[in-house]
Amino acid sequence: SQKIEQNSEALNIQEGKTATLTCNYTNYSPAYLQWYRQDPGRGPVFLLLIRENEKEKRKERLKVTFDTTLKQSLFHITASQPADSATYLCALPSSGGGGADGLTFGKGTHLIIQP
């Protein structure tokens, strides 16, 4: 089964700087990878999906890269703000394909943006 590793320690970043979070996975490379944000007491909120044939995807201040050779995805938040403080989750389809599927999640990285 797929295993996902994310930095388990909290990441402290100064406001205005770029935050970079890492997601590493083992075993097979999936057809896509997703990033979610989760705030305390709330459900995960979808941020970005990147397919295996895409190197990079952007959405406003967010950027995701996907390196299937390294089996790694990087998630960047530029011009970070205190409101970006949350736990960020990396997720892969459990069977690895592109269709509807249960997701395997990493444990998440807790990001703290300090004013």
Added chain:
Amino acid sequence: NAGVMQNPRHLVRRRGQEARLRCSPMKGHSHVYWYRQLPEEGLKFMVYLQKENIIDESGMPKERFSAEFPKEGPSILRIQQVVRGDSAAYFCASSPTGPYQPQHFGDGTRLSIL
């Protein structure tokens, strides 16, 4: 457009009782997923359903847990004879038909077993 609705938000049960968790997917979504999140643990996939069908239940405990998504009404996750170890947050998600679709999550049901 209402998001995924889960109820109740909080549920307290005594050991041995039954717990029923409900999930109404987003309008137009035909795929429903249930996940469990234990304290200090990540989200764990439990089951994937479409209307009247269980597609993948590889993450469901073999005993006491069942799930359904009937033709009419919400999806139900049912836990019989609850034990202390069942205390967790249970999240439901839904997605539309088609490849490469994100999942949209509800805010979960927090189950506490006394």
